[in-house]
Structure formats: structure tokens, C-alpha cells
Amino acid sequence: MSQSLEHSLTSWSGQALKHQNSWIDGIDARVRVVCSTLFALVVVSSHSFTPTLLGLFCAFLLVKASKLNIKRTLRRVVAMDLFMLTLICILPFTTPGDAMFTVFSLTASWQGLLHALLITVKANAVLLVLFSLVATMSASTLGHALAHLKVPDKLVHLMLFMVRYLDVISQEYKKMRRAMQARAFVLRTNRHTWKSIGYLFGMLLIRSVERAERISDAMKCRGFCGRYYLNDEMKIRSIDWIFAIVFISFLILLIGLNIDGLFK
Amino acid sequence: MHIVDGALSSPVLISGAVLSAIGVFIGLKKMDYDHLPLVGVLASVFFIASYIHLPLGFSSVHLIMNGLLGIILGWVAFPALLVALLLQVIFFGFGGLLVLGVNTLNIALPAVLIYYLCYKGVRNDSPKIAAIWGAVGGAGAIFITALMVAFALALSGESFVLAAKAVLPAHIPIMVIEGFVSYAAVYLIHTVKPEFISKGSN
């Protein structure tokens, strides 16, 4: 399980999650980022099941609409849900309330279970919306969108640099790792393993720093004078407005359901 | 250690986000445009650290290496880790969007603390002594991270106290491993390219 996730991690170099073309790809990146952030805000601060479940339902619709590769999406969600499982196991015992059952004189409460389930639903809903709206663009598009949303310049360029060199450096890592493997190195739980990995990591750092020096040199050669530039025109079109309005109306509905819940 | 969305209470989320924002702000102030390639490249090295899985008995743990990052980058660790964590949330679903502030704080603040704690030590002339400080930094950062995760959980409600208590022991093996790995890494850097540790920070 964690193995397969590790694999997708090592081969990621800033590309979007695997998906087929859909109308969501046509929507402005900024709108998608803002909508999913608002969605997260509303869903996470909800108190009752109705709005969160409705949010999860909406997330499912979006996953369907964005034509994400279901297998890969599931792999990521299940990884998180395994973690949530521990929460579901612990919370009923630590939350006081109506007894559900008792083991070893520990009482599991319905309230605790519900609380754990609520958290699970929220976390899943947020993730699925992120996957379908944001992860369906490449990391550099995301960077451009963030720049337009007035995220500090340095932060955006830091992200773009990181995405750019992730692939280069992970290739170097993989080559060195393979060379170790070729000399019959097997990962074990012992000091030899940790020392070797430490050396590998240190060497990777040194090679990366040397590369950073070369990149700086290359920038100087092109007259770099302390400024970076981004080029892209993002235009909001009517479909973006429509999507934003529909989505935000839905969020307002969720908020309304919450207030209703409060008054009851 | 990523906390997921929905678990923490709003006050914890908000204070985490505010504190992280301050850290990121200081980090960005300390980072010149000239340093961007270096920081960007190092941030990707630490992204890669998180997919180095080491076996631990029947299970496995992945490296975090925030201590070493802190030693090298100081306050700049905040923006570097924020970006790395953001990408991990969006493209891999590790953690969550609203807890990003808390998660960044939990990993980056220890890095900065370690920077001040081990600054002198890792710059010692003897590689062995420097490496020992590196090990202290590596293990110490995980320790502080675990402590902060526990706090964030405990502050979010009575029902999380037990989970919070479990966090610390669960991190002890990782502490040991990171200690050894950081020892070797600092030792290597010290023998191969000593100017890196003394120069590559600000």
C-alpha cells in the first residue's frame, strides 16, 4: 500500500493528476483555487452531518466531472483513510457519551464514533475537491494562479523552482540509489543502513548545492538583475463566472444548513 | 506527521496559521532573490527525503529531515516547508488544506529552533563533533515536532488527549533513525564540502 504510494511520489515532477479532458480543465485556474479553498473553509467549520455529507456528495460529483483516474485517486484517498481508521478506533473510547459497547472495561460511545465519522467525511470531502479542482492542473499552472491571487512573489517562484528541479534531483537520487542496490545493498533496520542513507542524502545535498550554483551562473549569463518574470494572461470568461456563482451559492446553502443546525 | 483536515478545533487552526504566516514572512524577508535557486533546490531535496522509506521492524517510516533543513536554511525553512507541504496536500493528499498552517508550524518551527541550538555545534572544526551536533539536531527536531503535534491534538479537545499521548512514543524510533541519518549526512558534508555549511546559511 505505502509502497505503491511511494512509487507515485517518486515519479511525480509537477504534472497534474492523471485524468481525461473535461470541462473543468477549461475553467480559470484562479477560480478553481479560490472555490476549493472556500469549500474547505465551509466544510471544515460545519458542525453537523447534513452539510458535510452534502459537501462530500458534491465532491463526488466533481471527481466524476473532472474525469480523474479513479484508481489513482482512490489510492491517495485510501492512504489517508487508513490513518483515519486509527482515529475511528480511538475516539469512541475517549469521548464520553451513550455507551455503544464495552471492552476491557473501556466504554465506546456513540458520540465518539459520530465525531470520528464526521472528521472522516470532512477530510475526504476536502481532499476530493482539491484533487478534482486543483490537482487537475499542473503545478506550474497552480504557481501562476497563485501569483495572480497575490501570493507573495518569492513564494511563488520558490514553488516553481522546486517543481522544476524536483525531477532533476530525484533522477540523481534514483541513480545513486540504484548504484547502491547494484552493490547488494538492502535496506534493513540497522546502523549500516542508516549511515549509508545519511551519506546518500548528504551527497544529494552537495550535488544540489553545486547545481544551484550553476543555475545562478546561468541566470547571470542572461543578464539577471534580481527580478523574475511570469508570463501568462489569465482571463475570466463567462463560464468562469457561472461556475463561481453556482459553486458559491452551493456553499451558501451549506452555511445556511449549519446555521439552521445551530438554532435547533 | 501530517494532521488531516477536520480534526483540530478552530482556535488551534487559526493560531497555527497565524504563527506560520509570521514564520513564512520572516523567512521570505531573509531570503534574497539570489538565493531562490539554492532554496528551491534544497526544498526539493527535502521533498525527496519524504519518499525515502526505511524499514522499521515489520513496518516502515519515511524521513522528515527537518532538523538538517533548519541547520542549513534557518528561518528560510518556513517558506521552503510551506511550499513542500502545500504540494503534498494538493497532489498527494497528505494532510489537509486548512491544517496547512499547523502542519507547517509543527515541522518548520523545530527546524528554526534547531538552527539556533546547533548553529555553533555543526560548524565545529572537527567533523565528528559537528556530526554529533547534527545528530542532536536531527533527533531533536523530530522530538519537538512530536511534542507540537501532541499539543495541537490535546488543545483541540478532551477526546484527543489519548491520541496526543500516543504521539510521542510513536516517534521515538523515527527520532533514533533521523539522528543516525543526520549524523552521517553532516559528517559527509563536513568532510566533502565544509564551505557549504558555513556558507549556505544566512
Add this chain to the structure above:
Amino acid sequence: MAYSNKPLIKIEDLNYAYPRRGSVLNAVNFALYEGEKVVINGDNGAGKTTLLHLIVGLKKAKKGKISGFGEVCETEKEFNRLRVKAGLLFQDPDDQLFCPTVLEDVMFGPLNLGFTKQQAIEKSIRTLTSLGMQGFESRITHQLSGGEKRMITLASVLVMEPQVLILDEPTNALDEKAKARLLSVLKALPQAMIIISHDKSFSEQLATRQLTLKEGSLVDTEATNQTIAVA
């Protein structure tokens, strides 16, 4: 061939040594004239890359004089002016392509030179088109193949309209097709060039003059070949 008598780039008695290492360059003398395409051969680690970096002032020589376009270069500012006129292509294209998309990367130079965004875009697209790379503008740089990366780095240097091109192993990691393509592009360019290359057939087709960097100094390739033949 009649050269104009003023060299574009001139190096006199250049010396360089890395810390904790013996000297790498030892009294190197060299001059590049208009219209020349000079190929520099040399073993690995001979110091070829070091020489090129010294020429454009990325490293500072311990001793020796570098003049570009008639001016002696010493300060960073002077070298900065030299770098605009002498475009350097790095050995590893990955070091040079640091912007997210191709167009942004090619635009980076002109924007630094003070062109407006609109002008920079136009210049970039024109350069890309002249290299036959039209349609690549919005491609993501790190997802290109080796040959494509090489062409884009060339475009990002050419867009600055340098008078001299300095190429560090441009055929590195290229397959035959990409190599042939690059060769025809380079042959058609009017600029004077300094080219490092291990590739015999490539350099023979391109060079107007061949030099070898050996034991820290530049010698005529033919001369070395003769001594080998004699020995």
C-alpha cells in the same frame, strides 16, 4: 579568410587554480576573430568548462587579462556587459532552463535587457521560429526531450542577439538526428563561436580552427596530432 584585425575576445596569460587542487589553466592565450568557429577539444577535466566560465567572468581569474569587444574586463559590471554580447550555452541544459515554460525561459534574457513584455514575447517567438521550434511556447521545460532542451537553451541565448556564441559540449546526450539538426542550425548562424566538443565528426564539419586544451594551455590540434603521429 580575411579576418577583421580586431579580435572580438582576447585572452592573455590566463591562470586559474581551484582551491585544494593544482593549477587547471596555465598561461592560456587565445583570440577570437569575427566569423570564426573555433572548436576546443581536450580530455575530461582538462579545464574547458573552467575556461569558458572565466571568459564570461563567472569565475575570476587568478592572473591574466580578458578583453571582450575591445574593452578589458575586470569588474563584475564590465563582465556583465560582456555577457550580453557573448552568449554562453551551458554543458547541462537543465542548469539553464529554470523557468516553468519555454516562452518564459526564452523571454527571461530580453526582459533583463530592458525590453517590454510585448517586445520580449515577439523576439522570443521570432527566435523560436527561426530555430524551427514554433509551437513549443507553452510547453513545460522539464518535460522536454534532451534534444528539445538543447534547442530551447540555444534559443534563449540567441534571443539576446549575442555577437559571440560560446557552446559547452552542445552535442552532449544528443542522438544522431538531433545532432544533425543542431549542426545545420549552427552552420547557418553568422556569429563567431567558441565550441567545446568531443565529437570529432561534428567539430570537423563546423570548425574553422581547432584547438586542444592540454596540461593547462591551448595548442593547435593539428600540432598535437602531429606530435602523436611522430611519437
Add this chain to the structure above:
Amino acid sequence: MAYSNKPLIKIEDLNYAYPRRGSVLNAVNFALYEGEKVVINGDNGAGKTTLLHLIVGLKKAKKGKISGFGEVCETEKEFNRLRVKAGLLFQDPDDQLFCPTVLEDVMFGPLNLGFTKQQAIEKSIRTLTSLGMQGFESRITHQLSGGEKRMITLASVLVMEPQVLILDEPTNALDEKAKARLLSVLKALPQAMIIISHDKSFSEQLATRQLTLKEGSLVDTEATNQTIAVA
């Protein structure tokens, strides 16, 4: 030459393709016998490195059978056993050298095999001496020259006493002197070898058999030369 009739390494019908790319290897068949020194030529990007990595299981073939020393290898564990007996020298020495000092790097293999530290040190020093690299033990790997790095990586493979040596462009980045030195070392070694090399004179002096990797399959070099001569 009389070969013992059991091949050390045998490949049957090997296929490989990188994702998002056409097939690289296409029904490759090959057998290596005791005492052979097989040179594999091939253009850049022909898939030579890929082939070597498949043989020792660093990449997993999509289709085909690899057997080493009489055993079919499929799982990671089986390949690990194969790797102990078949030492692979990487194309770029920098990828292989990750320890701070030479001695530590050479010791890495024996330690993986379960030798004690003391034994590992003794073995390493013996191997270094046999390659004429005594005195390099405490040198820092990152600061060695290309030729020295190559020799150290060779030592770090030989110290594991493999029965087969697999060398990926060992003369890459070597100057003439270092090349001659490596040639004499390799000639003196008793192991069977698979060598990738672009260097004609080097491979002619070393090879007992020459193959060419072309369009995804291995063919006799002489055969290809003849077809070229005919064409």
C-alpha cells in the same frame, strides 16, 4: 576457444519500454560464457544502459527471462543474489561514489555482504593495491579526477569478488593515459565481462566478441559492418 557449455548469464526474449515512449528493447537474446569479454556497441540512446540495468534487475523487464549462474531470476531477492556475483560499473562514476572517503566507498560492498568492518577494510586495501591505487584510502571521493573516480568505482566493484563484470562505458571521461591503464587492468582480470564502449580501439583490444545493439535487438557487429559495406 572452448567455452564451458553452461552460460553464466543468459537472456531470453527480453523486452522493455519506458512509459510514454516506444519500446527500447525488443526480443533481446544473449548468453555470456566463462572467459568471454563481450563488447556491446550502439548509438546513444540505443538502450545499452537499460539492458545492463535489466540484467542485474535494477529495472524489471516487461517480458523475457533472465537467468544468472543457472538460476532464473525474478524476485528482488533472486536478483540480489545475482548482483553479488555480477558487479555493475555505472556509466557515471559520480552516481556510484556516495561515501566521503575512498576507503568507506570501497568497504560499502563487503559490509553489505556481511563481512566485519576489519575484514572489509583488509579486503578493500588489498583491492586498491592490486589496482595500483594504494595511498588513496583517505582521499575524498568528490575531489578525485575523472580517471581516479573510475578506478575507485572499479575497485568498489572488484572488492566484492564478482564472477562477472558488467561495465557501462568505462572509458567515458578518461584521457588516453587513464584509458591505457584501465585497459591493462581489465585485460589482466580473469572475470567474464560485458562491456559497453563507443571506443573502437579500446574494444578491439579487449573484446573476444563484439555485438551491436540496434533497433532494440542485439546483432553481431561484424554482420552489421558487412551490411554497411555492402550497402
